[in-house]
Amino acid sequence: MFQKVLLLFITGVSVTTLGIAGCTAQQQDSAAEVQPPVLTAQTEAPTTTTQPQERPGDVPYVPTPQPVVDAMLQVAKVGKNDVLYDLGSGDGRIVVTAAQKYGTRGVGIDINPERIQEANANAQKAGVTDRVEFRQQDLFKTDLSQATVITLYLLPEVNLRLRPEILKLKPGTRIVSHAFDMGDWKPQQTLQVDGKTIYYWVVPKEVPANLR
Ligand SMILES: C[S@@+](CC[C@H](N)C(=O)[O-])C[C@H]1O[C@@H](n2cnc3c(N)ncnc32)[C@H](O)[C@@H]1O
Numbered sequence: 001m002f003q004k005v006l007l008l009f010i011t012g013v014s015v016t017t018l019g020i021a022g023c024t025a026q027q028q029d030s031a032a033e034v035q036p037p038v039l040t041a042q043t044e045a046p047t048t049t050t051q052p053q054e055r056p057g058d059v060p061y062v063p064t065p066q067p068v069v070d071a072m073l074q075v076a077k078v079g080k081n082d083v084l085y086d087l088g089s090g091d092g093r094i095v096v097t098a099a100q101k102y103g104t105r106g107v108g109i110d111i112n113p114e115r116i117q118e119a120n121a122n123a124q125k126a127g128v129t130d131r132v133e134f135r136q137q138d139l140f141k142t143d144l145s146q147a148t149v150i151t152l153y154l155l156p157e158v159n160l161r162l163r164p165e166i167l168k169l170k171p172g173t174r175i176v177s178h179a180f181d182m183g184d185w186k187p188q189q190t191l192q193v194d195g196k197t198i199y200y201w202v203v204p205k206e207v208p209a210n211l212r
């Protein structure tokens with residue numbers, strides 16, 4: 001299984017950027033699930049306390065290269081009225097870049113407490129802690145209803161597991177995935193950046209029968 005996952009990333013990601021971090025546990029932050037998406041102003045470093053990870057993550061940590069992050073945000077045309085959720089947010093680069101460049105409010109979800117700590121430190125360095133929040137949480141247990149944009153860099157089977165939940169979201173919600181598609185749900189746009197593929201969808205008003 002591990003070899004299969006590794007192969008997928010090697011084919012989708014340059015070997016030099018491959019940096020798999022140990023995924024040992026899961027944490028469910030049910031309090032965080034009910035937090036409203038409107039973020040409160042913070043002038044100090046976020047005081048998020050992380051919990052031990054209780055189960056391995058579903059995807060290894062591999063960061064998206066910055067030019068690909070920039071292109072993902074451009075294709076989704078993120079703006080200051082958006083609420084962006086990055087599912088499996090790693091070091092927070094997608095959420096932090098969106099806040100820095102476009103004033104977008106963002107929520108990063110990661111199961112790994114080390115990633116949450118890194119992401120909070122990066123938000124602090126970038127001066128965007130008033131617009132972003134990182135939650136140590138399982139992405140499959142996350143309420144996505146407030147998202148206007150969702151970014152993904154996961155795995156094909158994880159995208160497929162998420163697809164029914166994504167298709168229940170508000171029509172018009174934009175989805176951007178680095179490297180992996182959504183099976184029969186054909187993207188509205190596909191682009192190549194530095195040898196990586198980016199897929200873009202918009203949640204339709206009517207979900208086709210084959211995708212339900
Ligand atoms: C390939 S990395 C992507 C990081 C970041 N989104 C980026 O593009 O740079 C996938 C991330 O998903 C996290 N992850 C894996 N399974 C998860 C789960 N069930 N819930 C939340 N995060 C998860 C990992 O810890 C890792 O940081």
